[in-house]
Amino acid sequence: MGARATGVVMHTTDGSEATPPAGPSPQEYSVSLEGVSVAFDVPGKGNLLAVDNIDLHVPAGQFVALVGPSGCGKTTVLNMLAGLMRPSAGVVSRYGKPVDGPSRDIGYMLARSALTPWRTIRANVELGLEIRGVAARERKSRAMALLERLKIDHFADAYPSQLSHGMQQRVAIARTLAIDPDLWLMDEPFGALDAQTRVRVQSEFLALWEGSGKTVLFVTHDLSEAVLLADRVIVMTHRPAEIKLDMMVDVERPRNPQEQLFDPRLEEIERTLWEELRHEIQ
Template identity: 50%
Template sequence: MIGYREATDIRVKSAGDAPDRTRLSIKVDRVRHEYISQNGERVVALDDVSIDVPNGQFVAIVGPSGCGKTSILNMLAGLIVPTRGAVSIDGEIVTGTSRAVGYMFARDGMLPWRTAQANVAFGLEVRGASKAERLAQADALLERVGLKGFERAFRSQLSHGMRQRVALARTMAIDPKVFLLDEPFGALDAQTRIVLQEEFVRLWENTGKTVLLVTHDISEAVAMADRVIVLSPRPGRIKSDIAIDLPRPRDIESVRFDEKFARLARRIWRDIGVRGGGDIA
């Protein structure tokens, strides 16, 4: 109950307000992550990674597959614990799953026995919101992601793009302070991907939420983010940290033909080092 009320308060406050960019939202502090692989070897996924993200910034992390990009998100979501170092959100060190975080994956995770509406309402339901409240909220969010009229549809009746929209609405319903996106558009076809990127940016701009996007699509990173961080191959270290000074509000589709866009994208391609034999999955 209390958790839900807090969430609504934050939404009211943050709507339209400019984020206080001087405050730190995410701090990844000298993090190292090791794990034991299936054949018993110790693998260093991340080594000495530090990232400071101010409130309201949209940061994309790119890098070759296996460089530990997703590990950073999992740490922030409280799903794994760093071997060394610490991660914090709003100044508090993350020790377990937190309701302040909205995590979205490449796979939609829709409960197949629930309608789109009930799927979107899931987060509010586990927070104890009343049925009327959560269903009204779910309907409003479904409309915002362009799924009006599909409230009663089941997963099996929706296309991949629509399922991912439901996942987006579900994540927005809990009104998180921080969005963690793990290749949320990666499983979509090229056109749907751009439409959804555009929609996410449209919904996100002016909310003042912090976003951390992990992707291997460099165009996606440059088109959407304020800042792109390039990780090196395993063990992942920060190779470069590039400010994307393209204007906002941004048109995801046409910004791709911008000269500055091309320059930034080329620079990132070079940093990732495709020609140097790096593996881009």
């Protein structure tokens, strides 16, 4: 599906080229980008082409990692899916319907998702539910369930400044997922965490996702993170971004980042990705 949809060769983990199976119908793709280009009008520099004619089709329930050099257009892709901006050309759609503005079934988490300092942890997690008019009792039970799964329920009444950075990121995950979004847009959510904290938060995040059936688009600079978490990794070129490689990570689930950090199969895929990416960075 990836190869046919994107027009690039899809590799299996043994490096051979795979014949893609027949893909789902457009209505079954949680995310579709067809011929999508984005140009920004930069004062004094004219038109800057950030994204160049991208095709990407993501079936519902797939976990896709997006990697590429800094400034290549990864955040721009997420912003279009979130309905925060429109492409200059092409169509961005979800389940066959063009995205024409922000949607309630999307959760978007940024690298430095700032929590609201004067709200307790639980009140932070409840924010999106409050905006949607969910009743107090329901808000509390949903927030507490997520905090428990992320092992920070005992901090429910604390304030963000009382928590470590890793714990704050767990709260930001809970806040993003409290509305039970169908599409999870994650823009380098763990990029600022130290290595040990990151692998723990990755494990907790993956445990929340596995079995959820939700679609994830996860931007990261960290190839190890991409292969540990994702079903499929998309390598983008430097600006203007095109898709350079579309690769499946055929390693069974559930996965445990803490145990699989040095899994040789994942490391082999990571090496292949690095070979592609390093040419783009140079």
